[in-house]
Amino acid sequence: MTGLRIENLKLEIRTEDEVKPILKGVDLSVDAGTVQGLAGESGSGKTMTGLAIIGLEPPTAITSGKIMLGDTDLLQITGSRLNTIRGNRVGMVFQDPSTSLHPQLSIGSQLTDHVRYHLKISKSEARDRAVGALERVGITGGLATLSRYPHEFSGGQRQRIAIAIALACDPELVIMDEPTTALDVTVQAGVLELVRRLVDSLGLAVLFISHDLGVMSAIADDVAVMRHGVVVENGPSSQVFTNPHHEYTRALLASLPGTTSGPQTKGDLVRLAEGSQDCEGGAS
Ligand SMILES: Nc1ncnc2c1ncn2[C@@H]1O[C@H](COP(=O)(O)OP(=O)(O)O)[C@@H](O)[C@H]1O
Numbered sequence: 001m002t003g004l005r006i007e008n009l010k011l012e013i014r015t016e017d018e019v020k021p022i023l024k025g026v027d028l029s030v031d032a033g034t035v036q037g038l039a040g041e042s043g044s045g046k047t048m049t050g051l052a053i054i055g056l057e058p059p060t061a062i063t064s065g066k067i068m069l070g071d072t073d074l075l076q077i078t079g080s081r082l083n084t085i086r087g088n089r090v091g092m093v094f095q096d097p098s099t100s101l102h103p104q105l106s107i108g109s110q111l112t113d114h115v116r117y118h119l120k121i122s123k124s125e126a127r128d129r130a131v132g133a134l135e136r137v138g139i140t141g142g143l144a145t146l147s148r149y150p151h152e153f154s155g156g157q158r159q160r161i162a163i164a165i166a167l168a169c170d171p172e173l174v175i176m177d178e179p180t181t182a183l184d185v186t187v188q189a190g191v192l193e194l195v196r197r198l199v200d201s202l203g204l205a206v207l208f209i210s211h212d213l214g215v216m217s218a219i220a221d222d223v224a225v226m227r228h229g230v231v232v233e234n235g236p237s238s239q240v241f242t243n244p245h246h247e248y249t250r251a252l253l254a255s256l257p258g259t260t261s262g263p264q265t266k267g268d269l270v271r272l273a274e275g276s277q278d279c280e281g282g283a284s
């Protein structure tokens, strides 16, 4: 498994009468088998960083720098080669599972279409792979589950299905942009626990984007803090949260309420996740 290395990533958006710098030299790396957090206030450039990695930045954006996935510079490839990498080598999970799930298609056809497109395998192989992908995220029921539709599942389960699709082709890197932000806190803990288990068991590299520092402290091995299009601080989660070096990180932490309802440590997270299994049981 390889990781991701972003060097001096700049992105500006050109309109008729202005050039708007969005990313101003981002440096960031995500090692295999780890969760690299990307935190920072709204508008700091977190989502744009994630989109630039997979070549989904707005068409008016101009980029420079390097985005190395193993030996491949993702900024240098376009068209069908980029399409192959997206899905095959890099998976994506967004805040709202409806971004990745089509409401009118069964989850089975969405999963099998996805893996057949990327892996060129037979229908029956694709069905087996789809069932395996769902089991991996805790959605059981075998082949029968494949004929069900997104609305038959709870919000937490839909996000698990979106994660199953992101992982179905065994990517090296998964970008998760606010994946638990729309979920209740107990369901959130269950999804975070799943992400941790997948990272540990599959050796995935995960770029985990969130504005929520409670969630971040529960999941990230390392945390980068972004402000105005640059990473101002980056280090092990334990250091960034207990002994932040940058003034902006200190201000961000100080702005948190004294007691937060979110999970604060990996221990809290596991306890919450254990308590949340009932919520994540069968379909709703
Ligand atoms: N399609 C777009 N066109 C122009 N500017 C955009 C577009 N999308 C985002 N931006 C700007 O880019 C900056 C970073 O946005 P974003 O990456 O979404 O922030 P975050 O995810 O950290 O909240 C913001 O100033 C935002 O207004």
Ligand SMILES: [Mg+2]
Binding pocket: 046, 047, 048
């Ligand atoms: Mg965002």
